[in-house]
């Protein structure tokens with residue numbers, strides 16, 4: 001059995017990585033590509049937003065099953081906002097202590113509704129697993145947590161003393177499992193987001209590589225590329241990737257070089273989503289678009305009498321309607337479609353109490369390309385079969401999703417890869433009644449909520465949702481699905497570790 005090193009680079013974009021490998025700007029990535037299987041199209045979920053997409057990477061499930069609906073949503077079962085973004089003004093509105101507790105404890109312990117790759121490995125018993133700086137770490141081993149000094153200073157910040165995770169856990173300034181020569185210390189502090197930073201990931205990973213063989217399964221997460229891509233655009237963020245490339249080179253050298261390393265390990269490497277470029281004037285203010293309706297203040301809970309709650313997730317947004325206002329949704333949809341920054345308005349029929357995607361019907365409306373209604377064709381008439389073998393039935397205009405169908409019923413996607421499956425496995429009771437996506441170059445905002453300047457993501461568009469997937473050192477009997485999806489990564493890792501995945505390929 002080979003061991004697995006899974007490297008997740010936030011916002012890793014195929015359109016940036018491939019030219020950079022060709023010009024030798026990413027020599028280690030290039031070598032890893034040569035040494036195994038490679039897919040240039042590893043498709044994210046919808047919404048292509050970090051907390052939801054990284055959760056899909058580590059569970060192999062879609063949001064409808066893992067319960068994480070973006071970075072910002074309304075949890076109707078608890079009647080509260082869930083916020084996991086990095087926008088300081090929203091965090092202060094929510095309360096810093098609430099945010100930290102949400103991130104540190106509730107995210108893994110309460111909100112996550114699906115087993116992680118760590119839990120499945122640990123259930124198996126014989127293997128050792130490890131996490132480096134990833135927000136999803138739910139496991140079975142208890143670790144003492146320390147609070148950084150600065151956080152202890154913030155009144156009301158009540159941090160956990162113990163966290164449950166894999167056998168070895170390295171989480172920023174909070175958790176560091178001792179190695180042979182003591183607990184490694186990584187660069188952190190307030191200037192490096194308390195250690196949720198590439199420098200800390202590099203420090204921990206190198207300390208592990210120097211102390212001996214890596215565990216059977218190691219997941220290392222590099223967040224910086226997303227932050228820098230948001231600021232300057234993904235193309236100009238290349239230096240961040242070069243730093244990751246250099247770190248991986250060092251780790252592999254510490255372990256005896258590329259040949260030796262790939263005899264023992266498979267390196268899986270991908271991103272959770274990618275980023276498209278923003279226009280200079282990118283902001284689409286949904287409050288303005290929906291000014292004729294009573295909208296709940298950003299980040300606040302329902303008060304009295306409002307029609308709508310809006311949760312922007314960068315280039316997508318969830319709009320919640322009070323159940324007793326749902327009849328009036330056509331007016332809301334019409335208002336959204338008059339806005340030139342809105343690409344698609346997407347919703348599902350919940351009036352009959354349908355919440356299971358097996359029976360749900362999905363609607364995609366656009367301002368310029370007509371409307372489409374589709375559902376999964378479990379039985380009865382099939383209008384098309386996608387590249388994954390899913391059968392679909394629809395009425396209306398496939399142009400809404402830039403899709404085509406041929407005489408053999410083969411369904412092909414253009415700008416919105418795997419759109420039917422991604423929509424059908426996103427919309428649930430957890431998410432808004434209505435989803436909106438932004439046209440290229442645009443990002444949804446609300447008053448007081450920060451928007452990005454260089455790049456962004458969140459929509460179904462290929463530019464928001466296409467990462468490369470590397471599988472260097474993959475045993476000959478395993479192949480990458482083409483195209484690949486981020487939900488294929490956990491099943492693949494389990495196969496390499498010779499653990500029977502729940503199902504070979506996640507498919508509804």
Ligand SMILES: [Zn+2]
Nearest residue numbers: 011050226230
């Ligand atoms: Zn991002």
